[in-house]
Amino acid sequence: MTDILFRKVKGSADLYAKELSSLLGDLKSPFKKGDAVGIKLHWGEKGNHSYLPPDYAREIAQWLHKQGTKPFVFDTTALYSGGRRIASDSLKTAQEHGYTEKFLGCPVIIADGPEGRDVADIPAGFKHFKTVQVASVVEKTDGFVIFSHFKGHMAAVFGGAIKNISMGFASRAQKQRMHSDARPYMKKEKCTRCGICVEVCPSGAARPDDEGYPIYDHDTCIGCAQCIALCPEMALKILWNTEDKIFQEKLIETAAAVWKRIAGRAVMINALINIATECDCLPGEHPMMSPDLGFMGGYHPVEIDAESLNLIGAELFERAHPNMSWQRQFEYARETGFYPHDPLRKRT
C-alpha cells in the first residue's frame, strides 16, 4: 500500500477541486509530451443525482494539458435503454450534466463509437473468458487516467477503478456476457403495477399478467438489469442463475485483460465523494452511506479500490448490499495474478 496517495476534502464542495489539484501534483505521471490521454469516467445516467460534477474532470484535463499531452474524456455505450445506450443520447446526457468540451477544455467522446461497434477483442485466457471485447480506444490511445467515483453498486457491491476498467471499457456484448447470470425477481407486495419495467425491457422478457403484475421470461431475459434499475418502488431484486460470485469473477477477468493492455501507461484516481449506496447508472436519488472523504491516487485498480473500501468501511457497503460476494473480486484478482497480494489483509 505504499503507492497510494490521499487528500482529505474539507470545507464546501467548491473547494474540493483544490485538493484534487494538490494530489495530481504528487502523482507520478507515466505520460510523455504529445501523448493522447483518455480520462475514463462516468458522467451519470439521466435522472441520477449523485454523479460527480465535471469540475474534477476539468482539473485532470488541465493537469494533462500542463504536461503537453492531449487529453480527452470518454465513456462507452450502456447496455440498457435510458440516457446512455446510444452514443448521441449519452453525449446529450453528458452535456446536460456539464461534461462539455467548452467547460472541460478537451473533447468528450464515446469510445466504442456511435453504434457501439468500434471495439476490439483482446486476449484474456481465463476460465470464463478466453478473450474480452472492449472499446478499441484501449489499443489506440497512449495513456489513461482512470477517474472513478467510488460508491455502492447493486451487483458488484462497490464500484470504483476495477469496475471502471471492466464494465466501463467493455463493449455492449461484453457487458451482456458479464451480466448474463442475473435475472429480476419481484417482491409482489411492493409492486404498484405501473408497467415501467415492461416498457423499458429491451428483450420483451417482461410482460404484464392478467392482473397487470409483470412476469419475466427468464429464457428471453438478457440480464441487463434495466427493469431493476428503473422500478420506482424498488420492487425488483437480482436473482442470480448461479452464485453472484460468477459475476464478481467475470468483472475481474475483464478488468485484468484490460489491465494487461494499459498497465504502465495509466494512473488511477478514486473520488470518495457523494458516496451513495447505488451506482451513477441508476436514475433517482440514493442515500449516502458516508460523508465525503477525499481523493485517492494510485497505480493499480485493485490496490486503490481495496484502500478506498478500507477507508470508507467495507461494513457500510455490506449493510447496503447484504449477502453478496464482493470479497471474491479480491480473492480472484489474487488467484488470476491480476493483483497477487491480499490488499484487505488485517483490514476486514
Ligand code: SF4
Ligand atoms: S426482464 Fe431481463 S431483459 Fe428485461 S429489463 Fe429486466 S433484466 Fe433486462
Ligand code: SF4
Ligand atoms: S416497475 Fe416495479 S412497480 Fe412498476 S410494474 Fe414493474 S415491478 Fe411493479
